[in-house]
Amino acid sequence: MRVRKSAEARKAEIVDATLRLADKLGPDRLTTETIADAVGLTQPGIFRHFPKKQDLWAAVAARVGSMMETRWKKAQSGDAPSTDRIRALIDAQLRLIQSTPAIPSILFSRELHTKNKGLRTAFFGLMSRLHKMIAGHVAQACAAGELRNDLDPDDAAFLIIGLVQGLAVRWSISGRSFDLTEEGNRLLELQLKCLAFGSAGANEERGAS
Numbered sequence: 001m002r003v004r005k006s007a008e009a010r011k012a013e014i015v016d017a018t019l020r021l022a023d024k025l026g027p028d029r030l031t032t033e034t035i036a037d038a039v040g041l042t043q044p045g046i047f048r049h050f051p052k053k054q055d056l057w058a059a060v061a062a063r064v065g066s067m068m069e070t071r072w073k074k075a076q077s078g079d080a081p082s083t084d085r086i087r088a089l090i091d092a093q094l095r096l097i098q099s100t101p102a103i104p105s106i107l108f109s110r111e112l113h114t115k116n117k118g119l120r121t122a123f124f125g126l127m128s129r130l131h132k133m134i135a136g137h138v139a140q141a142c143a144a145g146e147l148r149n150d151l152d153p154d155d156a157a158f159l160i161i162g163l164v165q166g167l168a169v170r171w172s173i174s175g176r177s178f179d180l181t182e183e184g185n186r187l188l189e190l191q192l193k194c195l196a197f198g199s200a201g202a203n204e205e206r207g208a209s
Contacts, residue, residue, distance in 0.1 A: 011049050013039050015059050022060075023102035027109035032056070054116055061122035064103060068126055071096055072133065082141035083192060086134055087185070090164060093130070094184040097168055101176070104168040131157045138195075147195045156195055163187055 005013070017038040021030050032046045032053060039046075050056040075088035097103050106112055112119050135157035141147040147156070164184060171180045 007049065010039075010041075011059065014041075014046060014049060014056065015063050018056060018060050019063070019100060019102045022105055023100075027102075027106050027111040054118055057111065057116055057119045058122065060106070061119055064100070064106075065122065065126050067096055067100065068093070068130070072130070076133070081146060082137040082144060083146045083196075085137045086141070086160065086192070087188060089130070089134060089137075090160065090188050091181065091185060093164055094167075094181040097164075097171075098180040101172070104172050107165075108169070127161065131161055134160055147192070148197060151195060159195075160188070160191065163191055 014035060017035050018030065021034060021038060025034065032043050035056075036043050036046050046056070050059065071092035072089060075092040076085055080088070106119075107123060112123060131154075135153040138147060138151060138153040138156045138160075142149050142151050142153070167180065167184050167187065171178065171183075
């Protein structure tokens with residue numbers, strides 16, 4: 001006997017298929033007909049759960065946001081130095097992108113940038129929250145002497161996030177030819193080393209000697 005799925009289970013199945021197909025086909029080529037075929041529904045069946053395609057993309061953004069927030073919370077748990085918290089946040093972000101490769105596809109899609117303001121707003125909000133967390137940890141690291149004390153926390157956070165975004169693009173267009181998490185963590189260590197190159201006062205003393 002075939003068991004009828006609940007509305008929530010069916011919605012989750014549709015969102016999962018959308019993420020999978022967004023990676024395979026690209027967000028801009030993805031149609032509700034393709035999604036319906038993937039989950040064994042008709043297009044009207046998709047629209048019963050998501051009346052507009054924008055509603056489906058909003059659910060995708062919510063799913064990605066939930067995955068990010070869960071990993072961010074875990075990365076910030078415990079009592080660790082601020083630079084280790086930055087490492088944990090970036091590692092979590094890299095692992096999520098590697099396991100859900102549709103994320104960079106969506107971030108650089110026409111669907112997000114020109115067609116769907118709600119999707120753009122949702123992802124901008126996620127990136128803003130990540131930036132705020134990293135900037136906070138940078139400020140604490142500067143105060144604790146882990147990073148140089150003349151850093152602007154907001155600028156440093158943008159640099160760190162930019163590392164992830166740029167690396168995700170390289171990983172994607174290279175055909176995922178390298179381990180994203182391993183390469184990202186390696187480059188983050190180099191970046192943190194540069195950001196910790198002595199305090200401003202120490203640098204001034206070296207210049208005067």
